[in-house]
Amino acid sequence: xxxxxxxxxxxxxxxxxxxxxxxxxxxxxxxxxxxxxxxxxxxxxxxxxxxxxxxxxxxxxxxxxxxxxxxxxxxxxxxxxxxxxxxxxxxxxxxxxxxxxxxxxxxxxxxxxxxxxxxxxxxxxxxxxxxxxxxxxxxxxxxxxxxxxxxxxxxxxxxxxxxxxxxxxxxxxxxxxxxxxxxxxx
Numbered sequence: 001x002x003x004x005x006x007x008x009x010x011x012x013x014x015x016x017x018x019x020x021x022x023x024x025x026x027x028x029x030x031x032x033x034x035x036x037x038x039x040x041x042x043x044x045x046x047x048x049x050x051x052x053x054x055x056x057x058x059x060x061x062x063x064x065x066x067x068x069x070x071x072x073x074x075x076x077x078x079x080x081x082x083x084x085x086x087x088x089x090x091x092x093x094x095x096x097x098x099x100x101x102x103x104x105x106x107x108x109x110x111x112x113x114x115x116x117x118x119x120x121x122x123x124x125x126x127x128x129x130x131x132x133x134x135x136x137x138x139x140x141x142x143x144x145x146x147x148x149x150x151x152x153x154x155x156x157x158x159x160x161x162x163x164x165x166x167x168x169x170x171x172x173x174x175x176x177x178x179x180x181x182x183x184x185x186x
Contacts (some may be wrong), residue, residue: 007083008150008170009090011068011161012142012183016135017094017157018102022128025106033113042117047176049122055125061137067162072141072149076170083173085153087179094159128173139182147171149182 030049036044095102110119142148150170151161160166179185 003121005081007085007153009085009153010177010179010183011149011154011169012134012181012182013087013090013179014094014151014156014159014161015138016183017091017169017175018098018133019113019128019135021098022105022131023125024111024128026121026123026125026128028121029106029109029113029124030118032110032122033118036113036117038113039115039119040117045117045119048116050119052123052128053118053126056126057130057133058130059061060127060171061133064139064162065134067137069141070143071162071166071169072138073143073151074146075109075149075171076149078150078170078172078176080166082150082170084150087177087183087185097159105176139180139184142174146174147173148174148176155182172185 013086033045033049040048087184105124109124138149148171150172151166152170155166156163157165174181
């Protein structure tokens with residue numbers, strides 16, 4: 001895993017970080033979208049949005065679960081020379097890195113309401129719900145194995161805790177760090 005001191009961030013916190021913003025921006029965009037009649041009408045827009053919500057939530061929840069499981073099962077114990085990044089720092093860093101993408105997604109969701117009211121907003125909300133569900137799933141794994149999953153900060157430059165750059169996870173006991181299983185506040 002490397003020698004010397006390095007920082008670790010919680011996998012579940014990285015997954016969970018944009019979920020709340022996606023959810024609330026999606027709900028706001030859907031609410032604004034229902035005020036617009038759109039080309040298809042509100043009823044069709046809401047039905048299409050509900051379908052997009054479910055599809056997005058399921059796809060985000062299912063994608064790369066095998067990779068997460070493989071990395072979790074092959075995880076090594078974290079050494080004593082590592083620094084565990086606080087939950088608040090991880091959330092702030094991830095949200096700051098994604099702020100312009102979130103703004104563009106919100107504007108696109110509101111703009112799409114002129115064609116299909118509320119559908120884009122519900123799609124955003126579905127992405128947030130899928131990420132939140134994935135963080136809860138990781139939390140159940142952590143609880144079942146009595147270990148917290150961590151990844152090196154320098155391996156997650158784009159916020160993908162199961163991406164190609166990630167060579168492995170490390171574990172600590174359940175009392176380490178300031179976030180509980182699943183990345184929620186303790």
